Amino acid sequence: MINQKLYEIGTEPSVIRALFAYGLEKAKEIGGENVYDYSLGNPSIPAPEKVNETIRCLTESVDSLSLHGYSMAAGFESVRKTVADILSRRFSFPIRGRDLFFTCGAAPALISVIKALAAEASSEIIAIAPYFSEYKYFVENNGAAFKVVPPDVEAFQVNYEALSAAIGEHTQAVIVNSPNNPSGVVYTEQTLRKIGAILKEKEEQYGHPVYIIADEPYRELVYGEVTVPFIPAIYENTVVCYSYSKSLSLPGERIGYVYIPQNCADSEVLMAAVSGAARIMGHVCPPSLFQRVVEECADEKPDLKAYEENRNLLYNSLTEMGYECAKPDGAFYLFVKAPNGDDRAFSEKAKLDYNLLVVPGAEFGCPGFLRLAYCVSNDMIRRSLPAFEKILKDYSEEG
Amino acid sequence: MINQKLYEIGTEPSVIRALFAYGLEKAKEIGGENVYDYSLGNPSIPAPEKVNETIRCLTESVDSLSLHGYSMAAGFESVRKTVADILSRRFSFPIRGRDLFFTCGAAPALISVIKALAAEASSEIIAIAPYFSEYKYFVENNGAAFKVVPPDVEAFQVNYEALSAAIGEHTQAVIVNSPNNPSGVVYTEQTLRKIGAILKEKEEQYGHPVYIIADEPYRELVYGEVTVPFIPAIYENTVVCYSYSKSLSLPGERIGYVYIPQNCADSEVLMAAVSGAARIMGHVCPPSLFQRVVEECADEKPDLKAYEENRNLLYNSLTEMGYECAKPDGAFYLFVKAPNGDDRAFSEKAKLDYNLLVVPGAEFGCPGFLRLAYCVSNDMIRRSLPAFEKILKDYSEEG
Numbered sequence: 001m002i003n004q005k006l007y008e009i010g011t012e013p014s015v016i017r018a019l020f021a022y023g024l025e026k027a028k029e030i031g032g033e034n035v036y037d038y039s040l041g042n043p044s045i046p047a048p049e050k051v052n053e054t055i056r057c058l059t060e061s062v063d064s065l066s067l068h069g070y071s072m073a074a075g076f077e078s079v080r081k082t083v084a085d086i087l088s089r090r091f092s093f094p095i096r097g098r099d100l101f102f103t104c105g106a107a108p109a110l111i112s113v114i115k116a117l118a119a120e121a122s123s124e125i126i127a128i129a130p131y132f133s134e135y136k137y138f139v140e141n142n143g144a145a146f147k148v149v150p151p152d153v154e155a156f157q158v159n160y161e162a163l164s165a166a167i168g169e170h171t172q173a174v175i176v177n178s179p180n181n182p183s184g185v186v187y188t189e190q191t192l193r194k195i196g197a198i199l200k201e202k203e204e205q206y207g208h209p210v211y212i213i214a215d216e217p218y219r220e221l222v223y224g225e226v227t228v229p230f231i232p233a234i235y236e237n238t239v240v241c242y243s244y245s246k247s248l249s250l251p252g253e254r255i256g257y258v259y260i261p262q263n264c265a266d267s268e269v270l271m272a273a274v275s276g277a278a279r280i281m282g283h284v285c286p287p288s289l290f291q292r293v294v295e296e297c298a299d300e301k302p303d304l305k306a307y308e309e310n311r312n313l314l315y316n317s318l319t320e321m322g323y324e325c326a327k328p329d330g331a332f333y334l335f336v337k338a339p340n341g342d343d344r345a346f347s348e349k350a351k352l353d354y355n356l357l358v359v360p361g362a363e364f365g366c367p368g369f370l371r372l373a374y375c376v377s378n379d380m381i382r383r384s385l386p387a388f389e390k391i392l393k394d395y396s397e398e399g
Numbered sequence: 400m401i402n403q404k405l406y407e408i409g410t411e412p413s414v415i416r417a418l419f420a421y422g423l424e425k426a427k428e429i430g431g432e433n434v435y436d437y438s439l440g441n442p443s444i445p446a447p448e449k450v451n452e453t454i455r456c457l458t459e460s461v462d463s464l465s466l467h468g469y470s471m472a473a474g475f476e477s478v479r480k481t482v483a484d485i486l487s488r489r490f491s492f493p494i495r496g497r498d499l500f501f502t503c504g505a506a507p508a509l510i511s512v513i514k515a516l517a518a519e520a521s522s523e524i525i526a527i528a529p530y531f532s533e534y535k536y537f538v539e540n541n542g543a544a545f546k547v548v549p550p551d552v553e554a555f556q557v558n559y560e561a562l563s564a565a566i567g568e569h570t571q572a573v574i575v576n577s578p579n580n581p582s583g584v585v586y587t588e589q590t591l592r593k594i595g596a597i598l599k600e601k602e603e604q605y606g607h608p609v610y611i612i613a614d615e616p617y618r619e620l621v622y623g624e625v626t627v628p629f630i631p632a633i634y635e636n637t638v639v640c641y642s643y644s645k646s647l648s649l650p651g652e653r654i655g656y657v658y659i660p661q662n663c664a665d666s667e668v669l670m671a672a673v674s675g676a677a678r679i680m681g682h683v684c685p686p687s688l689f690q691r692v693v694e695e696c697a698d699e700k701p702d703l704k705a706y707e708e709n710r711n712l713l714y715n716s717l718t719e720m721g722y723e724c725a726k727p728d729g730a731f732y733l734f735v736k737a738p739n740g741d742d743r744a745f746s747e748k749a750k751l752d753y754n755l756l757v758v759p760g761a762e763f764g765c766p767g768f769l770r771l772a773y774c775v776s777n778d779m780i781r782r783s784l785p786a787f788e789k790i791l792k793d794y795s796e797e798g
């Protein structure tokens with residue numbers, strides 16, 4: 001008499017969590033310094049100083065009732081306005097406070113949009129592989145069918161033919177996640193324009209909007225001269241889901257938003273439906289204190305030096321050894337080709353023989369690759385390099 | 400191509416919010432001191448001092464990565480353990496950390512449990528009138544049918560015959576909300592034992608558990624010598640949904656939990672399904688900072704003096720005037736009989752003629768009554784009394 005499907009979802013082992021748990025256990029046995037854990041995508045640089053300063057300042061200067069009180073369902077008006085103004089300036093794009101609906105992080109943002117777009121039993125939402133594995137759960141359990149576009153395993157941009165073929169009359173949206181988890185690749189403007197052109201063609205063919213859901217928690221995490229194009233300026237029917245988890249290193253504080261551009265098709269109806277979805281899930285009024293923190297800190301830039309150094313060290317070392325790797329411009333992931341193509345076998349071997357924890361790409365709809373989350377200490381990377389070298393040697397000796 | 404039902408839910412006017420908004424507009428016109436707003440159930444006593452002290456201390460003493468990082472889906476183990484120990488002592492009942500699943504407030508807690516118990520298309524969940532109006536949305540939009548037991552309009556305990564008649568073979572749970580919103584009444588131990596006896600009988604009749612979902616955000620808000628019985632000690636198959644919104648005056652910070660007692664039927668399966676429900680709604684890992692605040696402050700008692708003074712002033716004044724009122728032992732609501740039985744007419748008249756904002760009981764499945772949220776300033780109550788007196792006079796002159 002308990003919902004069987006939810007029971008299964010609640011007990012389904014997550015490969016990533018299992019690897020992480022294995023690492024913790026192993027560390028007790030052989031010491032943490034001998035386990036090389038690249039499993040979890042958890043920020044390893046602290047929140048900007050200003051975050052904790054702002055928190056302290058707010059507790060001293062704002063009346064407790066107001067500070068910890070309910071906001072409106074979509075967030076405080078002043079917070080929405082301030083963030084909208086900052087985004088308008090940053091992207092030279094007209095964004096109003098009322099176009100933002102604040103949420104308890106990116107997952108509720110995404111899920112509210114998915115629910116709002118699950119208009120009929122036949123509605124479909126598409127993800128492009130490699131994709132964040134929770135998408136499947138979010139879509140399938142919130143009223144839509146989940147379809148996957150197979151990956152472009154060369155450049156890790158998009159397999160356009162497959163995308164075009166996947167979109168049918170029931171397709172409501174395509175989730176675009178750039179900088180990408182797990183590949184670390186940033187979609188170029190050219191890629192986004194091509195996606196937009198395909199979607200526009202399909203919209204005309206089927207006579208209804210096909211939205212891009214831009215899932216952008218890693219927007220600020222890019223290295224070198226790379227920029228992340230602002231998708232609503234490229235494709236009108238774009239809805240953005242954002243979280244401050246990574247940009248302000250606040251993953252535990254659950255603060256993000258849905259942004260529905262004014263000129264997006266049916267924007268007002270869609271915003272109302274997002275609000276309805278949030279209401280029936282109890283997602284309304286995200287944490288008040290962190291709304292105000294965001295209001296003060298939304299323009300803070302994360303200090304990406306540590307991530308960039310990690311990326312450079314790991315990427316350069318692995319490619320020198322002979323590993324092949326997707327172009328790692330953003331997020332904090334490397335997506336490395338499994339030497340003999342078998343990602344699960346590599347992950348298992350690395351774990352058992354070398355206490356090296358990497359996630360098989362199959363978890364992200366992209367077998368044959370391995371995700372390395374380099375939000376770790378630079379020192380751990382350094383110490384892990386011999387293990388990578390030895391595995392490669394093992395494989396070449398076997399081969 | 401947008402989900403029509405969610406659009407409607409997102410745009411459906413809430414009578415309470417509309418009254419509140421009217422009050423804000425009116426205040427601009429005639430001055431806030433001339434509007435008597437009893438519409439919203441928003442705490443009016445500040446969080447205990449220790450809350451903000453703890454927040455400041457945590458930002459100074461805990462490493463930022465750990466402080467603002469992800470917890471496990473159900474919360475930090477240490478937080479679950481600490482709170483479980485406190486509750487065990489308080490209720491002399493064995494509660495383990497693993498029996499608690501922390502959530503972003505009471506609404507997500509309730510909704511996760513509702514989803515977990517919506518096992519089949521035919522599943523039903525029952526509320527006892529008067530009831531918090533969002534229950535209907537939560538149940539109907541998360542997989543179950545919503546049934547209402549008509550109120551006991553004398554003592555505002557429970558209409559047992561109606562409860563017994565309402566429970567059928569598809570009934571999965573009965574929501575019990577005490578101290579009650581909107582009546583302010585606390586269910587006695589005798590009432591709870593009677594509910595338990597009825598449910599037990601039905602369990603035997605239908606051969607499956609019929610749970611109590613105890614929605615207890617107002618547990619600590621009781622006055623005088625009244626105590627709130629601990630339901631799991633009375634009826635085994637009870638699941639508790641709790642929030643610190645009221646007890647710590649932190650409504651905006653979204654922190655609460657689901658408690659599933661070890662001896663509750665199918666407790667482990669139910670906990671897994673709650674966890675699955677939280678996962679597909681993106682409710683996992685509630686705000687980390689406030690988990691730690693709760694860890695430190697869970698045993699803090701709110702200073703209820705202000706609420707109690709408000710209750711006494713309002714209750715005594717209104718009953719002296721001749722109003723009839725449910726026994727107001729808890730929460731921060733009075734449930735007052737509409738003088739001529741027409742709650743909507745009274746609410747409208749009070750608003751238009753006297754800028755007095757009270758919510759019609761019909762909103763809570765109990766027409767003929769009016770909800771007054773006395774989480775306001777004592778001074779406002781004092782100033783509002785002539786308006787109550789005048790309306791009564793108007794009615795008696797009309798009659």
